[in-house]
Amino acid sequence: MDWSPLWISLATSLLATAITLVAGLTAAVWRENRTGPGVALADGILLLPLVLPPTVVGFLLLLLFGRNGPLGHLLMKFGAVVVFSWPATIVAAAVVAFPLMYLTARGALEQVDPHILEAARTLGASEWRVLREVALPLAWPGVLAGLVLSFARALGEFGATLMFAGDIPGRTETIPLAIYFAVESGEMRRAFIWCGIDLAVSFLLLTALYRWTKARTPWRARWMSQDAA
């Protein structure tokens, strides 16, 4: 059996999630304490991939990265073609997952008590230190939720990937694509196996992520139990 869809799916989802984490957090931090028509417009654009059908996202990516698209044209100068290549699966998954990360990270940052951040400032901390040592650690449980959602979305990504990266076995064929084409060609057994693998991968990764967070935030359980008391 050809295991490549598993490795492609894993690598794609993990890389896409990592990109989303950085981009989503950056956008959320940038968005904090900002108001105005420009911000509302930016918000709309950032959230667009959430409301558009994945096929539309894939099509737009094709236009953007295509031979005549602005980004595609630029990348051509460096000799890089993204369309119908493995990096395209990452771009598709990251774009589709981005709004989930951005929204949850924004919510988590807004939940942090502003007085705690102000306390850090009065103690001489730079904005960067406030963010890195106070805001992000406190927002971490929320950020993690975004991470989980993004990963799940990236792992399940189908429409945009098919449009933008195509189905090239061994290069762009992820698990969802493998399942689709297995069913289409009547290979039900293969479809079943991939479904099982998808289930196992999702479950294992989510459990690992949850454990890791709990180990990273020992203060939280105690803080919470005190509130409950």
Added chain:
Amino acid sequence: MPLEIEFQKSLREFTLDVSFHGGDEPLAVLGPSGSGKTMLLRVIAGLERPDRGRIALNGRVVFDAARHIHVPARERRVGVLFQHYALFPHRTARENIAFGLHQLALAEREARVKELAQRVHVTGLESRFPGELSGGEQQRVALARALAIQPEALLLDEALTALDTHLRSQVEQQLQETLDTFDGPALLVTHNIEEAYRLGRKLLVLTRGKIAAFGDKEEIFRHPPSVEVARLTGCKNFSRARAISSTEIEALDWGCRLRVPDVSGKTVNHVGIRAHHLDFVEAHDRTGANENVFPCWLARSSETPFRITLFLHLQTPPTSTTPPHLQAEVFKEKWARFRNSPLPWHIRLSPESLLLFPD
């Protein structure tokens, strides 16, 4: 002066407009909620920017609108104790205290944390997270954290409000100790009259963003300059008034004439008296020509564990429609002596206890 403050900042409901100079002694800022007292602290700490004015701490200008100076909070070195302490919940007590000391070498930092923990009596609790500390301990850790940066000034926002009553007096004494040893101006914001009196040496009364009184605390309590300040410093009894002669006024709402210390040349529009300054005169004392003594009837009462507040009606027995004229506060031991004597009782509004207001 250690503290030179003069600024305006428009807020949603009013403009915070203050101007005062302060020394190294603790200054209590008293005001009702929403009077702008927390905003005053935030402006001094650099967390809010005023519209106009100038602020200098120990001679260093940290804000000057005319010269476009606005030193950000992180460079002001002002220690702030937030109302709910705002400790970093994900950091231990030690790490909280050390937060402002990260530029020091490890050994020196540890020594400083140890010394600070001793100073606020939290030794032994350094490895705990804020969630594992009691309210009083959290408050002390927050205080140590603020003191760690060797602040130019110390600002305390309702430092004791969040504590349970039984903890408050103990924590307050330790706070007093810290304030005594702190070398620099300290501002304590509170809405609690007794706390303001005990912890502050000077007093600033703020109402709707304006300074209603500023100065020596004893003086403000003894001679509040306005009805509002008197009310905020705990005076419960007020009546409209007009002068009849230089030594007599008529209290219109109380329906009586009162002998007063010389008021010639002064405007008197209101008179007030503190609830605990009302004197109950027992029958055998009433033989002499006692001035300002009036018959009174009890309308209702309200008890606390050791004291009782009596709501009284002067001159005539109370009816259901007229509100009581005065409230008197007496210790229960004293109350026990006359509670069973027949009405009317007699009450004395001694001339020295009367507060006279021009407004």
